[in-house]
Amino acid sequence: xxxxxxxxxxxxxxxxxxxxxxxxxxxxxxxxxxxxxxxxxxxxxxxxxxxxxxxxxxxxxxxxxxxxxxxxxxxxxxxxxxxxxxxxxxxxxxxxxxxxxxxxxxxxxxxxxxxxxxxxxxxxxxxxxxxxxxxxxxxxxxxx
Numbered sequence: 001x002x003x004x005x006x007x008x009x010x011x012x013x014x015x016x017x018x019x020x021x022x023x024x025x026x027x028x029x030x031x032x033x034x035x036x037x038x039x040x041x042x043x044x045x046x047x048x049x050x051x052x053x054x055x056x057x058x059x060x061x062x063x064x065x066x067x068x069x070x071x072x073x074x075x076x077x078x079x080x081x082x083x084x085x086x087x088x089x090x091x092x093x094x095x096x097x098x099x100x101x102x103x104x105x106x107x108x109x110x111x112x113x114x115x116x117x118x119x120x121x122x123x124x125x126x127x128x129x130x131x132x133x134x135x136x137x138x139x140x141x142x143x144x
Contacts, residue, residue, distance in 0.1 A: 001028055004043065009036050013044045021057060026081070026131060033059045033129075040064060053137055057081070060130045066123040068094070074137045077114040080104045083127035087113060090120040 002025045004012040009032075021043075033041035039061040046054050060066070068090060078087075080102050089098040103109035115121060123130070 001025060002043070007044075010038075010041055011044065012041070013046075013048070019045050026057075026059075029057070029059055030129060030131075033061070038064060054135065056134050058130075058132055058134055060123070060125055062125050062128055062130075064125055064130075066125075068120055068122045070118050070120045071136060072118055075114060075116050076119075076134065076136045077112070078102075078135075079112045079133045081131040081133060083125070083130035083132075084109065085126055085130050085132075086124040088122050088124060089115070090122075092120065094120065 002019065002021060003015040005015055006012055012029075012032075025043075029041050029043060033039050039059075041059050043057040044054070045056065068088075082104050084101075084103040084107065087100040087102060088096055089100065091097050100113055101109045102111060102113065105111045
């Protein structure tokens with residue numbers, strides 16, 4: 001099992017400099033997520049909030065509400081590990097301009113996206129859980 005440092009019930013940091021994540025680790029994260037009221041959790045593989053590159057394994061359950069948001073200074077990329085999701089992309093005037101249907105590799109859906117900074121977007125989770133790898137540049141901010 002991967003060794004972690006707990007920032008909160010919803011945020012863990014990997015302790016090791018060399019990180020590998022197995023199916024058993026993901027199953028353990030799901031069990032921890034299920035104990036949280038909103039059933040979410042993230043495993044950060046960067047050292048801390050001040051790191052320039054933020055890399056995370058994130059678990060969200062179906063019906064988890066991801067507010068429309070954008071990252072004003074940074075691009076974002078996401079790769080699906082397990083599950084399916086519709087990524088809704090909006091114009092600056094909040095008009096839907098694109099839907100990216102995503103699923104795990106082999107699902108015949110997109111399994112990876114990268115969006116530029118200032119792209120307004122949200123997630124509509126279709127599967128029991130969405131497990132994904134997300135990367136963004138810059139220090140963590142709830143207002144990204």
